[in-house]
Amino acid sequence: MKFVKIDEKQWAEGIGKLKSGYRVFGPVKEGKDHEFRELTGDASPDMAFSNTRLSPKSVVYPQSEVMFEYTTDESRPDHHILKEPRRDDTPRAVIGIRPCDALSFLLVRRNFDSPEYKDPYWLRNYEATTFVGYGCNDPCATCFCTSAGSAPHDTQGLDALVVDRDGGYAAKAITEKGEALMKAAGWTDAMDEAEAEALFADRAAAAEKKITRQVATDKLAEKPSMDLYDAPFWEDVAFSCINCGTCTYLCPTCWCFDIQDECRGCEGVRTRNWDSCMAPLFTAHGSGHNPRGEKVQRVRQRFMHKLKYYVDKYGEGIQCVGCGRCVRSCPVNIDIRKVCDMMNAYDPEAANDCACPTT
Amino acid sequence: MTAPARQLDENRGDIMQNPYRPYPVRIDEIITETEDKNLKTFKFVFIDPEDEKRFAYLPGQFAELSVAGKGEIPIGIASSPTEKGFVKFTVNKVGLVSSHLHAMKAGDVMGIRGPLGHPYPWEALKGKNVVIIGGGFAFTTLRSSIIYMLEHRDQFGQINVIYGARTPGMLLYVDELKAWEARDDIGMHITVDGAKDPDWKYNVGFVPTITEQKAPPADENTYAIICGPPIMIKFTQPVLDKLGYGHDRIIMSLENRMKCGIGMCGRCNIGKDFVCKDGPVFTLAQLNGMPKEY
Numbered sequence: 293m294k295f296v297k298i299d300e301k302q303w304a305e306g307i308g309k310l311k312s313g314y315r316v317f318g319p320v321k322e323g324k325d326h327e328f329r330e331l332t333g334d335a336s337p338d339m340a341f342s343n344t345r346l347s348p349k350s351v352v353y354p355q356s357e358v359m360f361e362y363t364t365d366e367s368r369p370d371h372h373i374l375k376e377p378r379r380d381d382t383p384r385a386v387i388g389i390r391p392c393d394a395l396s397f398l399l400v401r402r403n404f405d406s407p408e409y410k411d412p413y414w415l416r417n418y419e420a421t422t423f424v425g426y427g428c429n430d431p432c433a434t435c436f437c438t439s440a441g442s443a444p445h446d447t448q449g450l451d452a453l454v455v456d457r458d459g460g461y462a463a464k465a466i467t468e469k470g471e472a473l474m475k476a477a478g479w480t481d482a483m484d485e486a487e488a489e490a491l492f493a494d495r496a497a498a499a500e501k502k503i504t505r506q507v508a509t510d511k512l513a514e515k516p517s518m519d520l521y522d523a524p525f526w527e528d529v530a531f532s533c534i535n536c537g538t539c540t541y542l543c544p545t546c547w548c549f550d551i552q553d554e555c556r557g558c559e560g561v562r563t564r565n566w567d568s569c570m571a572p573l574f575t576a577h578g579s580g581h582n583p584r585g586e587k588v589q590r591v592r593q594r595f596m597h598k599l600k601y602y603v604d605k606y607g608e609g610i611q612c613v614g615c616g617r618c619v620r621s622c623p624v625n626i627d628i629r630k631v632c633d634m635m636n637a638y639d640p641e642a643a644n645d646c647a648c649p650t651t
Numbered sequence: 652m653t654a655p656a657r658q659l660d661e662n663r664g665d666i667m668q669n670p671y672r673p674y675p676v677r678i679d680e681i682i683t684e685t686e687d688k689n690l691k692t693f694k695f696v697f698i699d700p701e702d703e704k705r706f707a708y709l710p711g712q713f714a715e716l717s718v719a720g721k722g723e724i725p726i727g728i729a730s731s732p733t734e735k736g737f738v739k740f741t742v743n744k745v746g747l748v749s750s751h752l753h754a755m756k757a758g759d760v761m762g763i764r765g766p767l768g769h770p771y772p773w774e775a776l777k778g779k780n781v782v783i784i785g786g787g788f789a790f791t792t793l794r795s796s797i798i799y800m801l802e803h804r805d806q807f808g809q810i811n812v813i814y815g816a817r818t819p820g821m822l823l824y825v826d827e828l829k830a831w832e833a834r835d836d837i838g839m840h841i842t843v844d845g846a847k848d849p850d851w852k853y854n855v856g857f858v859p860t861i862t863e864q865k866a867p868p869a870d871e872n873t874y875a876i877i878c879g880p881p882i883m884i885k886f887t888q889p890v891l892d893k894l895g896y897g898h899d900r901i902i903m904s905l906e907n908r909m910k911c912g913i914g915m916c917g918r919c920n921i922g923k924d925f926v927c928k929d930g931p932v933f934t935l936a937q938l939n940g941m942p943k944e945y
Contacts, residue, residue: 359671362719372719372760373675408928409670409913517922521942548917551671551910555720562671562719567916574918575908575944578745581881583907583921583944593920593944601923 295488298479299460306477307336307387313476314385314422317351319344328386337387342432343615347393347544349400351386352417356565359413359551365558374562381420385473388426392437392613394449396544397423399613402606403547413564422469425450427495431503434616436629439507441609444499445492455495462491507629508636509610512603519640520600521592529631530591532624537568539618539626540594545611548574569593595631670913673717673762674702679737680757686820690788691753692729692741695763706766708732709773710795711904711932714765715912716740716752724748725909725927728766729791731798738763741791741823767912768931771796771876771902779872780808784887786815786858786879790823792904793878797831804836811838811867815858815883819846840865859886862894869895876902888935901935905945921945 298306310316311331318337319326325345331337360374397418404411404418428435428444437443447453451470454463462483465471474480540546550567553560567574570590576582584590602611612628619627676695684690693716697703706714708728715723724746730739744753755761771792781800785793793814800807812831816822822841832839832853842854842861854861858879867873875896877884884903891901907919907926914928922941924930933941 364720372762374672374717374719374762376669376672403915403917406914409915410668411915412669518940518942521922547915549910550916551723553718553720553722560720562722564916567918569917577906577908578749589944596922597917597920601920605923 295462295464295483295485296474296479297457297460297462297481297483298454302479302481303460304336306479307331308334310385310473310477314383314473315380316385316387317348318387328389331387339388339426341388342428342430343390343393343617345617345621346542347396347615347617348386348389349393349396349544351384352397352421353400353414353547356563357413358561358563360562362560362562363558364555364560377561379416381416384417384421385424386421387424388454389423389450390428390615391425391444391446391448391450391453392435392440392442392615393544394423394425395442395446395613396449396615398449399545399611400547402608422451422473423449424470424473425453427453427455427492428499429456429495431499432616432620433505434619435503435614436505436507436616437614438500438503439505439509440612440614442613443496444503445496453492455492457491462488464488464492505629507614507632509599509632511636512599512610512632513607515600515635515638517596517600517604520635520638521596523635523638523640525634525638526588526592529595529626529634530588533587533591533626534624535570535587535590536623537570538621538623540568540570541566542617542621544613544615544617545598569597595628595635598628599632599635671764671911673715673723673764674706675699676761676763678755678757678759678761681755684741684823685788686818689744690741690823691744692739692823693752694737694739695761696737698760703736706738706763708766709770710799711770711792712766712768713792713912713931714738714740714763714767715909716742716748717762717764718748718751718755719761721751722748723764723910724752725767725906725912727792727795727904729794731795731802733799733802741788743788764912768927769929771904771932776874777806778808779874780810780867782811782813782866782873782875784813784858784862784866784875784877784879786883787817787821788823789878789880789904790814793876794824794827796876797837801831801834801837808872809838809867810836811840811865813840813842813858813862813865815842815844815861817844819843819848819851838865857886858883859890862887863890866891866894869897869900871900874900874902876904878904898936898939899934903933903935903938904931905933906931907945
């Protein structure tokens with residue numbers, strides 16, 4: 293049962309069946325945008341979306357997550373001792389994740405699953421999750437996944453892939469996890485393999501043709517890091533930035549976090565919260581000294597991290613999946629595609645002639 | 652680009668070891684070190700004695716001091732692994748956690764998470780001459796190093812220490828400094844910027860000046876370990892250059908704002924390296940090729 297066909301009725305019933313074994317997340321229309329939400333009750337995913345406004349990273353990596361609980365009540369024998377909270381390890385299913393977003397989890401995992409340390413919160417959530425992708429037929433004008441190691445129907449990071457088909461969907465299991473989910477949903481109506489493969493290939497090719505913007509990343513690895521760091525274009529890139537942090541908030545591959553203690557009376561928690569390299573406090577020392585106190589330093593950090601430091605650290609390409617969210621939502625039209633092209637083409641010898649970005 | 656496989660590794664037993672969980676400790680003793688009372692040394696005892704073995708460290712490493720309800724601060728370990736039964740940290744009163752810590756008392760329960768980061772390169776330092784240059788309250792991991800080297804005295808060549816503070820009352824570990832002064836197997840060069848005490852019998856002058864006068868000549872077998880405020884480092888470096896110290900023979904320990912201490916939260920990076928996980932110890936040769944974001 294590699295390929296199955298799913299008609300509209302089977303689809304709706306399958307989503308319902310999944311809810312008995314999984315916490316099911318899917319795209320839901322909110323205002324003019326779609327967001328990934330937990331589908332409770334008889335809610336079903338709204339598959340008529342291009343992509344969600346926010347990435348689904350919060351399913352695995354919540355914006356705020358309790359790491360420990362404790363009491364400061366000294367009459368209790370365990371006061372001031374940190375304990376992990378009881379966890380909800382119910383399997384999770386993300387229905388309708390786009391291939392670009394699915395790839396982002398593999399990129400982010402390199403940070404949370406290092407040879408020296410394992411982040412148990414991220415890894416447990418990740419292990420509990422089954423990703424059911426939804427092939428993209430109409431990429432946005434801002435999409436550049438094909439330059440970022442992904443594609444509209446790419447299967448990296450997915451457990452199953454669903455594509456549109458007359459009267460419903462066709463689905464293919466990619467991992468055992470995906471197969472198990474399809475079985476649990478009752479999506480077992482086998483599809484002729486040759487027919488299915490042709491359908492998947494046609495859909496993929498048609499969608500890829502619609503992505504017209506290519507971004508050059510091939511020379512990033514060979515550029516000396518300090519040449520790029522000292523490049524003259526950062527002032528221009530940062531000029532209009534208002535350090536709002538929208539880009540880091542939306543980005544599926546931004547993982548930076550803060551750790552804070554919060555108490556009510558004697559009961560306290562240690563939580564971790566998404567943080568942003570766009571905020572001055574992110575790096576401010578207790579002494580008042582701040583190694584990235586200037587806006588231009590923070591803007592440079594964001595792009596250098598994604599397009600150079602990550603490239604050098606892991607040798608596995610850029611820390612970007614080309615989802616285009618930061619391009620779409622930036623209030624001052626800063627475009628990572630242009631910055632990446634500038635970095636990739638940068639030649640310090642030639643730079644003395646003109647420091648202006650070609651926009 | 653090849654992405655890692657979707658399936659996780661087979662061997663996942665280690666996932667249950669939570670690197671964010673501090674070892675519970677009890678404050679055994681608090682010593683006010685300096686005349687401005689802004690520096691206190693905390694001596695901690697592990698509540699579970701097994702945790703002391705798990706917290707096996709070397710001089711130059713740091714730990715997150717964790718106070719439930721307040722948060723965590725990364726602090727260099729001031730005790731030496733040769734001192735058993737406790738660990739020591741000297742903390743400057745600066746922000747929320749350190750101020751709270753200064754108000755705590757012996758017997759209170761808190762946590763220590765670590766050891767974190769890389770120690771000074773003890774393997775490379777074996778058989779070598781070591782000159783330690785310290786200023787102000789950045790003397791903590793240097794204390795650890797001195798005690799460690801004296802305990803393994805036959806493994807090192809000449810040991811020299813240049814340590815300065817603003818006034819005699821601002822020097823850390825004064826009793827130990829005096830005891831080391833009395834030894835003939837370590838060259839101590841204590842200095843202050845100025846002393847009102849007519850009985851002050853050590854040096855007067857800034858650390859760079861005393862370094863120029865007292866540091867041993869540079870050679871392949873001599874390493875300098877420098878910790879101090881940026882202004883001291885800025886003016887000591889040209890002196891070491893003048894003395895001929897190679898930049899791969901100058902070892903420094905950095906600090907940056909930290910949260911996780913394990914290279915994940917993303918804020919303490921200098922280029923692609925994290926001060927917490929890839930440092931905090933770097934040679935000057937390494938730092939020369941990195942952004943000055945510290």
